[in-house]
Amino acid sequence: MTEMNSNVLKVASSSNPNSVAGAIAGVIREQGRVEVQAIGAGAVNQAVKAAAIVRGFLAPSGIDLIVIPAFQDVEIDGEGRTAIRLIMEPRR
Amino acid sequence: MTEMNSNVLKVASSSNPNSVAGAIAGVIREQGRVEVQAIGAGAVNQAVKAAAIVRGFLAPSGIDLIVIPAFQDVEIDGEGRTAIRLIMEPRR
Numbered sequence: 001m002t003e004m005n006s007n008v009l010k011v012a013s014s015s016n017p018n019s020v021a022g023a024i025a026g027v028i029r030e031q032g033r034v035e036v037q038a039i040g041a042g043a044v045n046q047a048v049k050a051a052a053i054v055r056g057f058l059a060p061s062g063i064d065l066i067v068i069p070a071f072q073d074v075e076i077d078g079e080g081r082t083a084i085r086l087i088m089e090p091r092r
Numbered sequence: 093m094t095e096m097n098s099n100v101l102k103v104a105s106s107s108n109p110n111s112v113a114g115a116i117a118g119v120i121r122e123q124g125r126v127e128v129q130a131i132g133a134g135a136v137n138q139a140v141k142a143a144a145i146v147r148g149f150l151a152p153s154g155i156d157l158i159v160i161p162a163f164q165d166v167e168i169d170g171e172g173r174t175a176i177r178l179i180m181e182p183r184r
Contacts, residue, residue, distance in 0.1 A: 013133075041105075041137035048136050048176055052161040066158040066183070069144040084140055091158070091183070 008035045010086075011050065013042025020050035024088060025057045028065065034090040037072065043082050051088060064091040100127045100177075103142065105134025112142035116180060118150045124180040129164065132177065137175050143180060156183040 009027065011020055012013055020036075027034040040049040048067075055065045070083040099172040100131045101119065103112055112128070121124040138139075157180055164177040 025130045041133040044140050045133035045176075048140060048161050048178075049163075052163050052176065055161070066160060067145070068158060069140050071141075071144050084137075084144065086140075 006089055007031070008037050010042050011036055011038045011047040013040060015043070015044060015046045015050075016044050016054055017049035020046065021053035021057060024050060024054045026081075028054075028058060028063065028088065028090070033087070036086040036088060037074070037083050038086070039074070039076070039083045047084070047086055051086060054088075058090075065089070065092045099123070100129050103128055103130045103135050103139040105132060105138060107135070107138045109138050109141035109143075109145055110157060112138065116142060116146045119152075120146075120155065120180065120182070121151060125179070128178040128180060129166070129175050130178070131166070131168070131173055131175045135137035139176070139178055143178060145152075150182075157181070158183045 009023055024034050036047050038044040051067050058065050068087040070085045072083045074081050074083045101115055116126050116128065128139050130136040143159050150157050160179040162177045164175045166173050166175045
């Protein structure tokens with residue numbers, strides 16, 4: 001599922017990449033930038049697929065979306081985990 | 093393992109992200125651009141980790157590395173598969 005929380009889209013391994021791509025496109029159009037967070041290989045894979053898909057959604061509007069990956073320490077149920085944060089924004 | 097083939101770095105789920113990051117940095121410094129290919133969630137995850145790591149390697153040289161994800165049809169042992177291609181280049 002995809003959940004919107006303080007401007008971070010959280011992606012799970014069960015997320016549908018097309019749905020995530022739609023959500024990313026919406027945030028990009030409204031806010032110009034989005035951060036997508038994924039924990040674990042399956043979730044990271046869905047997030048990257050969504051990024052590839054949303055580039056196609058945004059290209060006709062002249063938006064060349066780029067991705068900046070980073071590690072992010074997060075706490076899940078009191079345990080420290082390392083998430084992948086994919087910052088997406090138009091190429092400037 | 094990481095294998096260099098016609099300017100495409102192939103990353104597997106068993107690849108070490110630090111080693112891949114080093115290989116990416118080398119190609120970026122020599123050729124200015126690299127394409128990283130991964131098939132499957134585990135491999136995509138390692139490739140994204142490598143991208144996050146190599147940004148840190150290149151930042152001191154003033155290189156702000158960005159990632160452009162795309163789908164790529166490939167043939168593996170005669171079977172069609174969809175790979176993820178991560179194009180990495182300095183932000184222009």
